[in-house]
Amino acid sequence: MSDPIEAAIFETIAKANPKGVDGKSVEPAEVAKVLQPEQWQRMLPKVRATALGLMRQGKLTITKKGKVVDPNDFKGVTRLRLPTEAETAAALAALPPKANDEFED
Structure with missing residues (x-):
């Protein structure tokens, strides 16, 4: 994992939920504060964008009021947690199918 924002997201969740079993969530602002404590507000849009990408890959869940959000249509206060199976x-x-690089005859 080379992206520092991704790493911060998963590290913050791991600290909140060390056993990874009870579905605890964190606020995106908590992650932004880990990355830039003094100017965390500037990091917040990047954290949210990275979280959305991770959600679309099935690696993260974004919730609002305890319910999973539609990744294509949400706004407001959200939380981040690890996804269920x-x-x-x-x-x-939901991901588009990958194109095959090799052509079969």
């Missing part, structure tokens, strides 16, 4: 499967199923 069902949420990961649904996210991966």
